[in-house]
Amino acid sequence: MASGIRDKVAILGMGCAKFGERWDKDADQLMVEAYEEAVADAGIDTSQIDAAWLGVAFDAVNIGPSGIPLAVALRLNNCGVTKVENYCASGTESFRGAVYAVASGAADIALALGVEKLKDTGYGGLPVRSRGTTSDMIGVTGSAPGNFAQLASAYRATHGVSKDDLKRAMAHVSVKSHANGAKNPKAHLQKAIDLDTVLNAPMIAEPLGLFDCCGVSDGAACAIVTTPEIARSLGKKDLVTVKALQIASSNGWEMQQGGGWNGSYFHTTRVAAQKAYKEAGVTDPRNQISLTEVHDCFSITELVTMEDLYLSKEGEAWKDVLNGFFDADGQVPCQIDGGLKCFGHPIGASGLRMIYENYLQLLGRAGARQRQTPPSLALSHNLGGMPSQNVSAIAIVGLADA
Amino acid sequence: MTAETGILGFGAYVPRKRLQRSVIHATNKWFAGGLGGLAKGERAIANWDEDAITMAVEAGRDALTQVDRASIGTVSLASTTLPFTDRLNAGVVKEALVLEDGTAALDATGSLRAATSQLIQALAAAKGGAAPHLAIASEMRLSRPASEGEMVQGDAAAGLLIGQGDVVARFLGSHSTTIDFVDHYRSNGQDFDYSWESRWIRDEGYTGMTVKAVKDALAVLGVAAGEIDRFIMPITLRGVADGVAKKAGIKAEAVADTLAASLGDSGVAHPILLLVAALEQAQAGEKILLTGFGQGVDVLLFEATGKAATLPARRGVKGSLARGVKDENYARWLFHRGNLALDKGMRAENDEKQPGTTLWRNRKTVLGLVGGRCTKTGTVQFPRSDISVNPNDHAYHTQEDYPLADRKARVVTYTADALTYSPAPPSYYGMIDFDGGGRMIAEFADCSPEEVEVGAEMMMMFRIKAVDERRDFTKYFWKAVPVG
Structure with missing residues (x-):
């Protein structure tokens, strides 16, 4: 197996726009908002960027199918800009492009930026879209909550968990994230909620109620990466380096009856996690990973992802959740920034927003929500598609000496 | 001995929902108080995702229970409510x-x-040795x-x-x-019938x-009216079938139930549906006289052989009636038939364009x-693909x-999704x-919350x-329906 990219690339600077219903700004203005923070953090000039990747998922309501809008918005120096789209993994995918460019030696300094304007659709939730003309004839055009809600039915059946127990554990996921988001000025939703509010909310897709679903918002986030050597030469002392970066795509196996998948977990996340831990040299994730930002598009998604990342034993994440294992003051905090639940999910931006939080936490720059136990390894995770067919992306970043 | 010509098999399909006529009248009596006499019993209503083609497919599948499909020479679809004016509707059924x-x-309509x-033509061809x-x-x-048709008709x-x-x-x-x-x-392009006075229709039309x-037919066929064991007059208007039987000399007990109370008048399908119901019950030797009315009359005479009892089990009319569930939501049905314009919201704006090529x-x-x-590993999958799904x-x-x-x-x-657009949420x-073997993500139809759970048994419907x-353009596919 390839040796991987552990410690070959360092994060030079990061930025994140305020997420929310940004009625005031276009996509290019959100890009600038995130970039201004990142470029100041990096301490470089735009002309030093050798290559750039732009993650956006919905071209129809955004900026079109090319990388040109990023080059124009930031007035890049005619370097190559590639637009990437890979469902909800688009943000992490843009980061992968930039990191690989630096790791390969093709670029000294590279930029990854993710952006999404979802609040120009005219309605809540993600836009409905096609998966191609053949899929349109035989697939189900369900909503995102409907696709992910199915995890709950299979999880209950597989592990013998009652409807009430699972619903309460799911509610705890959301209550915890809102408590965290309340401390984050860049979050869309900054209000704490209680258990009853979650349990009594209107049903969106059985068994997911309104507060089991993340919000939908506008946002942008940005990373500038380089080699550890160049970072040091630019005066950086505390380095955050990339420990692992893995993406796994479904090949249809989940849809083979008798193949082994029962609908209750993410096969791709397990594959990506195993590869990422190997790449990062992690052998005991439950005790080695300091904190996580995972794809909590829905409460049930976060819950089963704890098992797929090997942080909880199979069938026991719901108990860990209820025991507070993933709370901000628990053993492995999850969504210490509020997660998708409070930031909303501007698709292209989310992966980079997660890495941004991990970067701040590792450097002790997270303000009121700073993790008290100093973190050394932080994991972020995106999941695009639906449980039966998806792409899973994992990025582990850490202190250079971790 | 030459092979006999006749009916080799039969099948039926009635949509699951039975709209209560009393709820229709409860809404409309302020306007159409005169329909109160019809506000009894129930009528079959197709769901939002059914039409003459989908129901035909289900009836066709029932009729072909354990029949080798390669043996079929012709498929025809008779209806006055075909979804397509120029696209062979029976062609969709064939696929x-x-x-x-x-x-x-071929389609038969008008x-x-x-x-x-159509049945007479098919029987004539069969006599000549045509394939089934x-x-x-x-x-x-x-x-x-608020029309009379709304009260008395059914799907x-x-x-x-x-x-x-x-033959059976x-x-x-x-x-x-x-x-x-x-x-x-009903002129071309119009949705609704225009009808003349019912007394004239009853006396000069249905009866006269x-x-x-019927008298001419019996004379030509050399059969006495008293020999008819089952008389099928697919007119649900009260008393008409009995009156015709009496005038024609057919015994009163031979008159078949028109399913007026439990289903309604299903138009073109009704004579065939009632014939299927008769075949389910008829003993060997019983003579069945079938009539069809519309700008003239068709009369067909059959004799049951008793072999219906030996056919493989099927839903038939009996099973179709047993499958019914009461429905009291008149507004939903109006919306599903396009008679009530609800605000469907932006999620309904999704473009459903169907490329003909794909x-x-x-x-x-x-x-x-x-x-x-x-063929190598036996792995079953949906859809098929060039490279097998089997990782081994x-x-x-x-x-x-x-x-x-x-x-x-x-x-x-499973889930019940209230966010995605559906004419029948969730x-x-x-x-x-x-x-x-084989697995797919499927929409579920005709289901209630208590019928859907992990492990529940489902069957597919078109x-x-x-x-x-x-x-x-109407796009068709298969959905999973609770068994039972």
């Missing part, structure tokens, strides 16, 4: 039933007796709110397999009259024309629910057609595993997947 490309197909007229003809009649009736389909061989009823002959009697009409045609290329997959089976052997180009529509399935995952869907309202 859904996975009949051979060498099958002939009158409420289209099915009996699957003759289906299907109707999803359209009526204005249903029925199918007969016509040919030579081991032998064909003894037929007689037809044609008279341009405009009791009602049918009595004469539908043609994938017609077996989409319309026939035909998956693939790896991603074999190339080894798949053969594997029809899944008639296989039972079980729910693996939208139920989930992953299902077929008996014998339904409307979506309608492209901008271009007037």
Whole structure:
């Protein structure tokens, strides 16, 4: 197996726009908002960027199918800009492009930026879209909550968990994230909620109620990466380096009856996690990973992802959740920034927003929500598609000496 | 001994919902108080995702229970409510039933007796030795709110397999009259009937024309009226069938129930549906006289052989009636028939454009629910693909057609989605595993919350997947329906 990219690339600077219903700004203005923070953090000039990747998922309501809008918005120096789209993994995918460019030696300094304007659709939730003309004839055009809600039915059946127990554990996921988001000025939703509010909310897709679903918002986030050597030469002392970066795509196996998948977990996340831990040299994730930002598009998604990342034993994440294992003051905090639940999910931006939080936490720059136990390894995770067919992306970043 | 000509098999389909006529009248009596006398019993209503084609497919499948589909020579669809004016509706049925490309197909329309007229032609061809003809009649009736039609009509389909061989009823002959009697009409492009006075229709039409045609038919066939054991007069107007029987000399107890109270008048499908109901009950030797009315009269005479009892089990009319569930939501039905314009919201704006090329290329997959089976490993999958889904052997180009529509399935995952647009929210869907292999994510139809759980048994039905309202195109696919 390839040796991987552990410690070959360092994060030079990061930025994140305020997420929310940004009625005031276009996509290019959100890009600038995130970039201004990142470029100041990096301490470089735009002309030093050798290559750039732009993650956006919905071209129809955004900026079109090319990388040109990023080059124009930031007035890049005619370097190559590639637009990437890979469902909800688009943000992490843009980061992968930039990191690989630096790791390969093709670029000294590279930029990854993710952006999404979802609040120009005219309605809540993600836009409905096609998966191609053949899929349109035989697939189900369900909503995102409907696709992910199915995890709950299979999880209950597989592990013998009652409807009430699972619903309460799911509610705890959301209550915890809102408590965290309340401390984050860049979050869309900054209000704490209680258990009853979650349990009594209107049903969106059985068994997911309104507060089991993340919000939908506008946002942008940005990373500038380089080699550890160049970072040091630019005066950086505390380095955050990339420990692992893995993406796994479904090949249809989940849809083979008798193949082994029962609908209750993410096969791709397990594959990506195993590869990422190997790449990062992690052998005991439950005790080695300091904190996580995972794809909590829905409460049930976060819950089963704890098992797929090997942080909880199979069938026991719901108990860990209820025991507070993933709370901000628990053993492995999850969504210490509020997660998708409070930031909303501007698709292209989310992966980079997660890495941004991990970067701040590792450097002790997270303000009121700073993790008290100093973190050394932080994991972020995106999941695009639906449980039966998806792409899973994992990025582990850490202190250079971790 | 020459092979007998007649009916080789039969099937039926009645949509599951039974709208209570009392709830229709409760809404409309301020305006149409005179319909109070009809506000009894229930009528069958097609769901939002059903039409004359989908119901025809279900009746056709029922009629073809354990029949070799390669044996079918012709499939026909009789209806006055065909979804397409110029696209062979029976052609869609052919694809859904996975009949051979060498099958002939035709639509019969233009009158409420289209099915009996088609049946006479099919029987004549069968006498000449033609390969079996699957003759289906299907109707999803359209009526204005607060009309009489709304109260008395119903939606249903029925199918007969016509040919030579081991018949369940032998064909003894037929007689037809044609008279341009405009009791009602519907011009091209219009949704609703325009009807004349019911007393005139009853006396000069239903009674006068049918009595004469029946008498002439019996004379031609050399059968006495008293020999008729089952008289099928598919007119649900109270007393008409009894009156015709009396005038024609047919014994009162021979008059078949018109299913007025439990189903309603299903138009073109009604004579065939009532014939199927008669065949389910008839003893060997019973003579069945079938009439069809519409700008004249068709009269057909059959004699039951008693072999219906030996046919493989099927739903039939009996099973279709047993499957009914009460529905008291009149507004929902009005919306589903396009008679009430609800605000569907932006999520309903999704473009449903159907490329003709992809539908043609994938017609077996989409319309026939035909998956693939790896000839090397036996792995079944849907849809089929060039490289097998089996991770132990991603074999190339080894798949053969594997029809899944008639296989039972079980729910693996599910949800009830209130966010996605559906004409009948919440939208139920989930992953299902077929008996014998194969898995798919499917929409669920005709289900109630208590019927859907992991492990629940489902069966597949041919339904409307979506309608492209901008271009007037209906997209069909298969959905999972709770068994029972």
